Every structure is written in C-alpha cells, then in structure tokens.
Amino acid sequence: MGTKRYKGIEKKQARWGIAFVVPALIFFSVFNFYPILNAFYTSFYDRRALSKLKPKFIGLANYVRLFDPARADNPLSFYNSLKATLTFTVGTFIPLLIISLLLAILISNLSSNRAKRFLQISYYTPAILSSVVAATIWMLIFDPRGLGNQWMNLILNTPGVDHKWKTDPMMLQISTMLVYFWKYIGYFVILFIIGLATIPSTIYEAATIDGANKNQTFWRITLPLLRPTVVLVSIMAMLQCLKTFSTQYMFYTNGSTRAPINVITFNIYITGIQDQYLGRASAMSVVLFVLMLVLTLFQFRTTKSGENIDY
Amino acid sequence: MQIQRTYNPINLLIYAFLLVMLFFTMTPIIFMITASMMTKNQILRMPFNWIPESLNWINFKRAIVGLDENYIFLRNILNSLIVSVTVAITTVLLGSLTGYGLAKFRFRGRNAIFIMIMATMMIPFEAIMIPLYMVVMKLRIQNTYVGLILPFLVSAFGIFQMRQYLSTFPTEFLDAARVDGMSELGIYWRIVLPNAKPVIATLSILAFRSQWDNLLWPLLVSQRDKMKTIPQYITAFAAERNTDEGAMMAAALIASIPMFVLFMSLTKYFIGGSAVYESRKG
Numbered sequence: 001m002g003t004k005r006y007k008g009i010e011k012k013q014a015r016w017g018i019a020f021v022v023p024a025l026i027f028f029s030v031f032n033f034y035p036i037l038n039a040f041y042t043s044f045y046d047r048r049a050l051s052k053l054k055p056k057f058i059g060l061a062n063y064v065r066l067f068d069p070a071r072a073d074n075p076l077s078f079y080n081s082l083k084a085t086l087t088f089t090v091g092t093f094i095p096l097l098i099i100s101l102l103l104a105i106l107i108s109n110l111s112s113n114r115a116k117r118f119l120q121i122s123y124y125t126p127a128i129l130s131s132v133v134a135a136t137i138w139m140l141i142f143d144p145r146g147l148g149n150q151w152m153n154l155i156l157n158t159p160g161v162d163h164k165w166k167t168d169p170m171m172l173q174i175s176t177m178l179v180y181f182w183k184y185i186g187y188f189v190i191l192f193i194i195g196l197a198t199i200p201s202t203i204y205e206a207a208t209i210d211g212a213n214k215n216q217t218f219w220r221i222t223l224p225l226l227r228p229t230v231v232l233v234s235i236m237a238m239l240q241c242l243k244t245f246s247t248q249y250m251f252y253t254n255g256s257t258r259a260p261i262n263v264i265t266f267n268i269y270i271t272g273i274q275d276q277y278l279g280r281a282s283a284m285s286v287v288l289f290v291l292m293l294v295l296t297l298f299q300f301r302t303t304k305s306g307e308n309i310d311y
Numbered sequence: 312m313q314i315q316r317t318y319n320p321i322n323l324l325i326y327a328f329l330l331v332m333l334f335f336t337m338t339p340i341i342f343m344i345t346a347s348m349m350t351k352n353q354i355l356r357m358p359f360n361w362i363p364e365s366l367n368w369i370n371f372k373r374a375i376v377g378l379d380e381n382y383i384f385l386r387n388i389l390n391s392l393i394v395s396v397t398v399a400i401t402t403v404l405l406g407s408l409t410g411y412g413l414a415k416f417r418f419r420g421r422n423a424i425f426i427m428i429m430a431t432m433m434i435p436f437e438a439i440m441i442p443l444y445m446v447v448m449k450l451r452i453q454n455t456y457v458g459l460i461l462p463f464l465v466s467a468f469g470i471f472q473m474r475q476y477l478s479t480f481p482t483e484f485l486d487a488a489r490v491d492g493m494s495e496l497g498i499y500w501r502i503v504l505p506n507a508k509p510v511i512a513t514l515s516i517l518a519f520r521s522q523w524d525n526l527l528w529p530l531l532v533s534q535r536d537k538m539k540t541i542p543q544y545i546t547a548f549a550a551e552r553n554t555d556e557g558a559m560m561a562a563a564l565i566a567s568i569p570m571f572v573l574f575m576s577l578t579k580y581f582i583g584g585s586a587v588y589e590s591r592k593g
Contacts, residue, residue: 010417013416013417013418014416014417014418014419015418016412016416016495017412017413017415017416017417017418017421018412018416018418019412020408020409020411020412020416020499021409021412021413021421021424023405023408023409023465024405024406024408024409024428024465024470025424025427025428027405027464027465028427028428028431028465028467031439031443031461031462031464032431032434032439033431034442035434035439035442035443035446036434036438036439036442038439038442038445039438039439039441039442042441042442042445049445049448099332102328103329103332106325106328106329107329119329119333120582121578121582122333122336122337123332123333123336124581124582125336125337125340125574126336126339126340128520128567128570128571128573128574128581129340129567129570130523130524130526130541130542130566130567130570131524131526131542132524132526132541132542132545132546132563132566133343133545133563133566133567134339136545136549136559136560136563137339137340137342137343137560137563138339139549140342140346140354140355140556140559140560141339141342143355143556145355145356145357146355147338147342147359149357150357150358150359182335182336182339185332185336186336190582239435243435243436243437245437245526245527246524246526246527246542249526249530249546250546250549253546253547253549253550254549254550254553255553264437265437265527268437268440268441269527269530269531272441272444273441273444273530273531278441278445281441282441282442285437285438285439285440285441285442286438288435288437288438289434289435289438292433292435292438293433296432296433297433
C-alpha cells in the first residue's frame with residue numbers, strides 16, 4: 001500500500017516536471033530546430049522571396065556558386081566575405097586576447113582594491129553601449145577632421161595627414177576592428193580576472209618559497225593554470241567576431257564601401273533580404289553554422305580536458 | 312606576485328599602460344557626452360576642445376524631433392523598451408520554469424531534453440534568421456511586437472543557468488511545502504522564484520541588453536517607421552543626417568541612458584553576468 005501510494009506521487013511529480021519543460025521544448029523546436037533544418041533544405045533550392053514561381057530544386061548549385069573560384073574576382077562574392085570575416089576575426093580576437101589577458105594580470109596585481117575596481121568598471125563601460133552607438137561615436141572620431149587623425153598624427157608626428165579611416169579599404173577594416181576591440185576589451189578583462197582568481201594563492205606561496213621569481217611564476221604557473229580560461233575566452237571571442245554585423249552595417253550606411261567589410265552575416269542580410277535570394281542566403285547561413293559548430297565542438301573538447309587539472 | 316611600491320621603471324611602465332588603456336576606453340564616451348552639446352564647428356575642430364564653451368541643448372531637440380519632425384524617436388524608444396522588457400520577463404519566467412523542471416523533477420527523457428536544449432546554443436541566430444524571416448512573413452506578423460519578440464522568448468543559456476542554480480536548492484523545502492498542501496505552481500511561484508533572485512537579476516539584464524542592442528532582427532521584420540527600434544532609428548538618423556554630428560551624438564546619448572542607469576545601479580550584476588558566462592566551462 002505504502003509503496004503504491006509513493007509510486008503515485010512519483011508519477012504525479014513526473015507529470016509536473018514534463019509540464020514545466022514542455023513550453024520551452026515547443027519553443028526550441030519551432031524557433032531553433034525547424035529553422036536550421038529549413039536552412040539546410042532551402043539551401044538546395046533556388047528560392048526567391050515575393051516570387052510566385054515554385055522554388056526549384058538545384059542540388060548543390062548554391063554551394064558551388066559560393067565557392068566558385070571564378071567568382072573570387074568579384075569583390076562582393078561570398079569568397080571575399082569569408083576572407084573579410086576571417087581577417088576581421090583574426091585581427092580582432094588576437095589583440096583582444098593578448099591585451100585583455102595582460103590588463104587582467106596587471107589589474108590583479110595592483111595592491112589597491114579601489115584602483116582595481118575603478119579600472120575594471122572603466123574598462124567595462126564601453127560594453128554597455130549598444131553596437132550601433134559605439135559605431136556612431138567612432139565614425140565621428142574617424143572623420144577626416146576628427147580625433148582619430150589628431151591622435152594618430154600626434155603619435156606618429158605627422159601633422160596634417162589624413163589616414164582615411166573610412167575610405168581606404170584596409171584602414172576601413174582596421175577601423176571596424178578597433179570599434180569592436182574597444183567595445184569588448186573590458187568584458188574579456190573581467191573574464192580573465194575571474195579566471196585568475198580561481199588559481200589558489202597557496203600555489204604562488206609555494207613557488208615563492210621555492211625561490212621562483214616573478215617571470216618564472218608567470219610562465220610556469222599562471223599561464224598553464226589559466227590555459228582553460230584562455231581557450232574558452234578565445235573561442236568565445238572568435239564566435240562573437242564571426243557573427244559581427246552592426247558595426248559593418250553602420251559604416252556601410254554611412255558611405256563606406258561594402259567590399260572590405262562585407263562579412264558573412266552582412267552578406268546573408270543583403271543576399272536574402274535586400275536581393276531576395278533566399279536559397280543562396282540559406283547556403284551562406286549553413287556555411288556560417290558549420291564554421292561556428294566546428295569551433296564550439298572544439299571548445300567542448302578542450303574545456304573537458306581542462307577540467308582535469310589538479311591543483 | 313605583489314607589486315612592490317617602489318618606483319622602478321617597470322612599475323612606471325605598467326601604470327602608464329593602464330592609464331593609456333583607461334584613456335582609450337573612456338575618451339570616446341566622454342567625447343559622445345561633450346559633442347552632444349556642441350555645434351558642428353566645435354565638434355570637428357583641430358585641435359578638439361574637450362570643454363564646450365557653451366551648453367548647446369538644441370542638438371537634443373533635433374535628435375528627438377527626428378527626420379520627418381514626427382517625434383518617431385520617442386515611439387522607437389518605447390518600442391525598444393517594450394521588446395526588451397518583455398523578453399527579459401519571458402526569459403526569466405520560462406527559463407526558471409524549465410530550469411526548475413529539469414533540476415528538481417524526475418521523469419523519463421529528462422537528460423535527453425536537457426541535452427537537446429543545450430544543443431540549441433550551437434545554433435547561432437545569424438544562421439537561422441532567414442528561415443525565421445520566412446516564418447514571420449508566412450504568419451504575417453512583420454511590423455508587430457509579436458514578430459519582434461517571438462524568436463527571443465526563451466534562452467537556452469538562461470535555462471542552463473537556472474538549472475545549475477536551482478539544483479543546489481534544498482529539496483526538503485519543496486517537500487515540506489508539498490506536505491503543507493501547496494500546489495506545484497504555488498511552490499514554483501512562492502518558493503523557487505523568490506530564491507533565485509541573483510540569477511534572475513543577471514539573466515534579465517543580459518536579455519534586456521541583448522534586445523536593446525539588437526539591430527539585425529528588427530531590420531528584417533520592422534520596415535514601418537512606427538515599429539522600428541532604437542538601433543534602427545540611430546542607424547537611419549546617422550545615415551541621413553550625417554552632417555548633423557551634434558544631433559547624432561545627442562541621439563546616441565539618449566539611447567544609452569537606460570543602460571547607464573542600469574549599469575550604475577546594478578554594477579555587480581553586469582560584472583557578475585560575465586562570471587556567469589565563465590561558469591559554462593565548469
């Protein structure tokens with residue numbers, strides 16, 4: 001009798017559990033799993049928005065077109081989008097990683113807690129602005145008569161030179177990287193400070209007793225123990241950079257040329273929404289998805305191995 | 312690893328570097344505030360004068376009155392507020408409900424469901440926006456709040472955080488409430504939710520920010536001026552009035568005020584929000 005009643009309660013409990021989980025499950029099926037399957041499906045069709053014609057099955061033609069070497073000369077081709085995205089990603093996340101790690105170590109070693117807190121908050125402040133606002137501010141700084149030129153000329157001692165922040169293709173790429181770097185530096189500094197705080201201080205004490213100097217402690221203790229954080233943060237930064245859109249869009253709508261900043265997301269937007277080639281845009285989406293999936297799986301693998309560190 | 316308080320050159324170098332980075336992160340924000348009160352000639356003057364000679368409020372008026380003098384900016388702020396607040400609320404409610412279900416109930420397929428939900432974190436929004444756009448077109452909900460909000464109702468990340476947090480919650484409390492005859496929904500509402508405040512704060516800030524910052528999705532679904540959001544307004548304003556630098560900065564500053572207020576009053580949850588991300592590796 002007793003166990004039967006207990007079973008009944010357990011069954012009732014299970015039903016409540018399912019009821020609590022079902023709404024989210026339906027949501028994810030409709031707004032995540034269905035769309036990604038649909039993107040795969042649509043990528044095999046020639047489908048246009050606002051067209052009365054039935055979508056035509058064209059196999060891999062969309063993908064072939066994306067990676068067609070003959071189209072590499074077209075500055076707005078997907079091939080060049082990939083290149084622009086990779087340039088942006090590498091050019092942003094490497095400085096972001098190195099400088100945020102450096103800043104985190106320097107801040108962690110300050111003796112005044114007040115200075116620590118002040119610097120953390122100040123470095124973090126740009127992150128609270130929206131990407132659009134960040135881009136708007138920097139667009140004025142990059143004006144030919146703006147602060148960007150004034151600072152650069154002060155540093156390089158080249159009075160009166162215009163560095164063409166928004167017009168020269170390479171400078172344009174650097175400008176977008178700078179905006180992104182500025183917005184996210186504080187965020188990554190804090191991630192690293194948290195990572196540093198998890199290293200037990202006893203290890204440092206032991207190292208000091210053993211006669212290790214600062215240099216040795218950093219290269220032999222801090223960096224190896226921080227490795228899981230470094231991997232996690234760098235992949236997170238890469239994933240972020242691969243999805244970049246607002247900054248590039250903002251520069252484009254303000255008159256910069258599209259080709260150097262035509263990142264994948266931007267290309268999907270133009271191809272799918274403006275030019276209405278839904279099939280082609282879906283193929284691009286699938287490529288972006290696969291690219292990011294590979295990075296995420298890599299992150300899972302490396303962080304799993306990172307868990308086994310024994311202090 | 313304490314830095315000694317001696318004035319050796321390496322320490323000077325460190326302080327100089329920290330100061331340069333401080334200058335780098337803060338000056339653009341100060342520039343936005345100063346420039347919003349300056350005339351065009353003062354903003355693009357070489358060398359730049361950091362203290363405005365006179366306070367020039369007309370920029371704010373031009374930013375608010377807007378491109379067609381229809382005060383659509385105010386409507387767009389309202390739209391952004393409605394979308395961001397709604398998404399913050401649904402993220403917390405549905406996230407905690409699902410997280411609670413996954414943390415404290417036993418049922419068949421629980422782990423499979425959890426893994427499925429976690430797997431959606433690998434699907435970037437940018438890769439599914441085209442199919443989502445097609446769904447919105449089919450449902451004819453473009454230019455509506457529903458269309459703006461629907462894809463962001465729940466976040467897998469929010470569910471994950473709630474589940475992690477609630478699994479440490481003592482089950483005895485829940486059982487005691489059950490013995491007292493409290494309903495399951497009552498337990499969720501009166502015991503579970505009030506005890507999840509730190510996660511609620513962090514998650515709602517994350518959700519609010521991401522929608523306040525969202526440009527891409529509104530670009531796809533909101534074409535009518537009345538239904539546009541702040542990032543869209545600023546983009547359009549900066550593109551069409553790109554010679555009115557002062558008003559551009561005023562619009563940018565107004566759009567940032569809610570975030571400044573939130574940041575100053577809830578700093579620890581902003582900074583803590585990054586800590587939450589970090590815990591993903593655990």
